[in-house]
Amino acid sequence: MLLAQFIREGTAALGALYDPREAAGLVQRLCNGVLGVSSYAHIVEPSLEVPPCDLPRLQEGLARLLAGEPLQYVLGYQEFCGRRFKVGPAVLIPRPETEELAAVASVWLRQGGGRALDLCTGSGCIAWTLALDAPGSAVTAVDISDAALSIARRQFDNSRESQPCFIMADVLKVPEEFPGAPFDVLTANPPYIRESEKQFMHRNVLEHEPELALFVPDADPLLFYRATAEWARRFLKPEGRGIVEINEQLGAETAAVFEAAGLKEVTILRDFRQKERFISFSK
Numbered sequence: 001m002l003l004a005q006f007i008r009e010g011t012a013a014l015g016a017l018y019d020p021r022e023a024a025g026l027v028q029r030l031c032n033g034v035l036g037v038s039s040y041a042h043i044v045e046p047s048l049e050v051p052p053c054d055l056p057r058l059q060e061g062l063a064r065l066l067a068g069e070p071l072q073y074v075l076g077y078q079e080f081c082g083r084r085f086k087v088g089p090a091v092l093i094p095r096p097e098t099e100e101l102a103a104v105a106s107v108w109l110r111q112g113g114g115r116a117l118d119l120c121t122g123s124g125c126i127a128w129t130l131a132l133d134a135p136g137s138a139v140t141a142v143d144i145s146d147a148a149l150s151i152a153r154r155q156f157d158n159s160r161e162s163q164p165c166f167i168m169a170d171v172l173k174v175p176e177e178f179p180g181a182p183f184d185v186l187t188a189n190p191p192y193i194r195e196s197e198k199q200f201m202h203r204n205v206l207e208h209e210p211e212l213a214l215f216v217p218d219a220d221p222l223l224f225y226r227a228t229a230e231w232a233r234r235f236l237k238p239e240g241r242g243i244v245e246i247n248e249q250l251g252a253e254t255a256a257v258f259e260a261a262g263l264k265e266v267t268i269l270r271d272f273r274q275k276e277r278f279i280s281f282s283k
């Protein structure tokens with residue numbers, strides 16, 4: 001089969017789920033991931049054939065996309081801060097805005113050295129970025145999901161000396177003592193989407209990404225931030241700093257949680273889409 005034909009037919013079929021440009025992009029990225037060809041290979045070389053041994057994998061990938069599965073789960077990875085992270089249905093697919101949070105915390109950790117704590121770590125994308133970008137640092141990461149932690153622990157098998165310490169714990173139950181404390185830097189990207197916001201979300205997120213990673217009750221949408229502020233109060237060094245990702249519609253209310261906990265320099269930061277997306281603070 002010609003690559004151009006596979007892309008044309010795949011794009012048309014995916015048009016039932018996605019707008020045409022998004023559908024074309026997904027099929028091209030599938031081909032890129034499976035065959036290693038560039039996104040314009042079928043244009044500059046219209047006679048390029050899909051190698052027969054690769055066709056079943058491409059067809060299976062397309063079938064999964066047609067079932068609404070995110071491309072990242074089909075390929076098994078997502079790029080984050082220049083590294084390739086393993087992903088599967090047990091972990092949230094790392095988002096580009098979270099790269100901004102990791103970049104800020106990474107600079108802090110490189111400047112100050114020392115220890116970092118990442119709450120709600122999921123795939124471990126923030127924890128590993130900190131550990132690998134700030135050699136010599138010690139990173140501890142927490143999640144309640146055993147399945148997520150087993151992916152997080154296996155991200156970079158050859159980086160044992162930098163490997164964060166992954167711990168299973170419920171962030172909502174703040175302990176009296178914690179291994180690795182006190183910390184210089186705290187990061188968290190907790191669940192923050194209200195149940196009532198589900199109606200605005202794409203089917204491929206709702207049906208395939210873990211509910212546990214996404215949703216909070218409408219009656220108490222800031223519960224993870226109250227807990228995070230308490231982790232910061234108990235386990236940050238006096239000069240320690242923190243940054244958390246937030247629901248863009250709840251910036252002021254979330255900032256108030258950190259202020260009420262007595263944290264200083266509480267600041268709302270915008271992401272690259274100009275949405276209120278992070279709160280930074282100091283102890």
Ligand SMILES: C[S@@+](CC[C@H](N)C(=O)[O-])C[C@H]1O[C@@H](n2cnc3c(N)ncnc32)[C@H](O)[C@@H]1O
Pocket residue numbers: 091092093094095098119120121122123124125126142143144145148169170171172189190191192212213214
């Ligand atoms: C929004 S995801 C963030 C994942 C990753 N840090 C990232 O930025 O891509 C939230 C994570 O919080 C975890 N989580 C949910 N409830 C939790 C709890 N009570 N205690 C600890 N982790 C929890 C989920 O398993 C999920 O991995």
